[in-house]
Amino acid sequence: VQAVFRSNLSHLLDLMGSGKESLIFMKKRTKRLTAQWALAAQRLAQKLGATRRDQKQILVHIGFLTEESGDVFSPRVLKGGPLGEMVQWADILAALYVLGHGLRVTVSLKELQSNLGVPPGRGSCPLTMPLPFDLIYTDYHGLQQMKQHMGLSFKKYRCRIRVIDTFGTEPAYNHEEYATLHGYRTNWGYWNLNPKQFMTMFPHTPDNSFMGFVSEELNETEKQLIKGGKASNMAVVYGKEASIWKGKEKFLGILNKYMEIHGTVYYESQRPPEVPAFVKNHGLLPQPEFQQLLRKAKLFIGFGFPYEGPAPLEAIANGCIFLQSRFSPPHSSLNHEFFRGKPTSREVFSQHPYAENFIGKPHVWTVDYNNSEEFEAAIKAIMRTQVDPYLPYEYTCEGMLERIHAYIQHQDFCIAPGPALPGAHTPQSPFVLAPNATHLEWARNASLAPAAWPPARSLRAWLAAPGKACTDTCLDHGLICEPSFFPFLNSQDAFLKLQVPCDSTESEMNHLYPAFAQPGQECYLQKEPLLFSCAGSNSKYRRLCPCRDFRKGQVALCQGCL
Ligand code: UDP
Numbered sequence: 001v002q003a004v005f006r007s008n009l010s011h012l013l014d015l016m017g018s019g020k021e022s023l024i025f026m027k028k029r030t031k032r033l034t035a036q037w038a039l040a041a042q043r044l045a046q047k048l049g050a051t052r053r054d055q056k057q058i059l060v061h062i063g064f065l066t067e068e069s070g071d072v073f074s075p076r077v078l079k080g081g082p083l084g085e086m087v088q089w090a091d092i093l094a095a096l097y098v099l100g101h102g103l104r105v106t107v108s109l110k111e112l113q114s115n116l117g118v119p120p121g122r123g124s125c126p127l128t129m130p131l132p133f134d135l136i137y138t139d140y141h142g143l144q145q146m147k148q149h150m151g152l153s154f155k156k157y158r159c160r161i162r163v164i165d166t167f168g169t170e171p172a173y174n175h176e177e178y179a180t181l182h183g184y185r186t187n188w189g190y191w192n193l194n195p196k197q198f199m200t201m202f203p204h205t206p207d208n209s210f211m212g213f214v215s216e217e218l219n220e221t222e223k224q225l226i227k228g229g230k231a232s233n234m235a236v237v238y239g240k241e242a243s244i245w246k247g248k249e250k251f252l253g254i255l256n257k258y259m260e261i262h263g264t265v266y267y268e269s270q271r272p273p274e275v276p277a278f279v280k281n282h283g284l285l286p287q288p289e290f291q292q293l294l295r296k297a298k299l300f301i302g303f304g305f306p307y308e309g310p311a312p313l314e315a316i317a318n319g320c321i322f323l324q325s326r327f328s329p330p331h332s333s334l335n336h337e338f339f340r341g342k343p344t345s346r347e348v349f350s351q352h353p354y355a356e357n358f359i360g361k362p363h364v365w366t367v368d369y370n371n372s373e374e375f376e377a378a379i380k381a382i383m384r385t386q387v388d389p390y391l392p393y394e395y396t397c398e399g400m401l402e403r404i405h406a407y408i409q410h411q412d413f414c415i416a417p418g419p420a421l422p423g424a425h426t427p428q429s430p431f432v433l434a435p436n437a438t439h440l441e442w443a444r445n446a447s448l449a450p451a452a453w454p455p456a457r458s459l460r461a462w463l464a465a466p467g468k469a470c471t472d473t474c475l476d477h478g479l480i481c482e483p484s485f486f487p488f489l490n491s492q493d494a495f496l497k498l499q500v501p502c503d504s505t506e507s508e509m510n511h512l513y514p515a516f517a518q519p520g521q522e523c524y525l526q527k528e529p530l531l532f533s534c535a536g537s538n539s540k541y542r543r544l545c546p547c548r549d550f551r552k553g554q555v556a557l558c559q560g561c562l
Helices: 010-015 021-032 034-048 074-079 084-098 109-116 140-149 153-160 176-182 220-229 249-258 287-296 311-317 353-359 372-384 397-410 470-476 483-489 492-497
Strands: 057-061 102-106 135-138 161-164 198-200 234-237 260-263 299-301 321-331 348-350 364-367 431-433 439-442 460-463 504-508 515-517 522-526 541-548
Touching (some): 010 021, 010 084, 021 034, 021 074, 021 084, 021 287, 034 397, 057 084, 057 109, 057 140, 084 102, 084 397, 102 109, 135 140, 135 153, 140 161, 220 287, 234 287, 249 260, 249 372, 287 311, 311 321, 311 353, 321 353, 431 492, 470 541, 483 541, 492 522
Parallel strands (some): 057 102, 057 135, 135 161, 161 198, 234 260, 234 299, 321 364, 504 522
Antiparallel strands (some): 321 348, 431 439, 460 541, 515 522, 515 541
């Protein structure tokens, strides 16, 4: 069956159920964004033309909202608790629905069981039963529940699962045996999924799929109106919880010399003691009123927490400049409580790395807050700087629809992955050394062009500098690491073509392989396909990195990827 774009979301609102504050928040958001989704669907339909889109049957099981996993979020929706997850789930549901797929939504174990055909009361169904869904979107909590309640069929069907995972899961943490042996400990378990089955809120590491969310878009008239109506001395502080203001008196004092400071901190009856009297605190605002506040403000300022939420993108989309602190040393699961136990070693160099690296100046200023002069100078410079509202394409409704469409049509983790070592499968290696002898390219005349996605012709392979990760190596060349290309490089032949002088070649399980170790001139190949990883580095190794191009503003997709 062909999928047909939908522009009326009222049936989706019914599917989402009711009762919980979290669902109420999500439904309000979906309703408010209906017109934007409809317009985006129209545009994407035009862009795709006659491209065939199969309709999938999709189950969305939002594990963290189930009572069985404690549902700690719903009671905090009106109290300044995290809303980013709910923003993202609301947008995922909207995107899947607008794309025209068959949708079921569950937020309790009972509903999950009835949709999976497990009789309620029975712990799990021991028999392998047919699964009525092509795809299941869930989170780590939901994954655990499915494992407990699907019996044997969990193993059979887990390739259909997509895990919404805000901060991402690196391959070294995903592979049970490897993680256990090498101390990649997590609170979230080891699932041996294809790392691309984990879908993140921002494009952290290309080892995972970037899911994202949307921010409200402005038309030209609105943009002009906003630019005219900005109060050049108005600042809004990022953060809904009072705790983020603790110990920030010095910065607030400096900022207060130049600007009127506004906050949206939740409070019960009186002003939270952490928020100084000179701050205009509006209390936690409904989302549309928060947007209105951002439209008037010049500056949106972060004090280090929360990490990587939607609000800075909304601020920038509404014409604010975002000022945030640089973290030096960077925060990570090794040194910060918040990230401890999360399945990633990613180092976070500022409160919002996406804003810093993908947007940057003039919209985003990342400065060292320990240096009061630098901080003060930034505020003064920001007050003089004019910016236009800006929203990266990948965070528009159209961008999100385009990306999810591409994933649904092209990502298939149920076909067995190729072997880590190509061996007999690549009688002739399909790439050649580029004319400037810096990297490998797909050979123009190579007959071997697998039907894989993304298309292998966009492969560019580089030997990283010692101690560099493939994520960074590719970015340094204006490209993005593409883990699905690793198998093409995992051969002696690749080293040979790159003129790497291997004295010997060994094949082992290591998330940094394929790589070349300078001392000893040894070349290492990857033995375990699940461990191919863009993330990760060690000064001992020069990694062999598969990169590809990407579209400006849509980093998940290569030029020929739709
Ligand atoms: N938000 C809101 N009212 C406010 C402040 C923020 O509704 O007073 C919304 C905001 O529009 C954003 C969401 O809260 O979409 C999550 O924002 P944040 O970046 O703070 O991430 P979180 O830590 O909540 O996940």
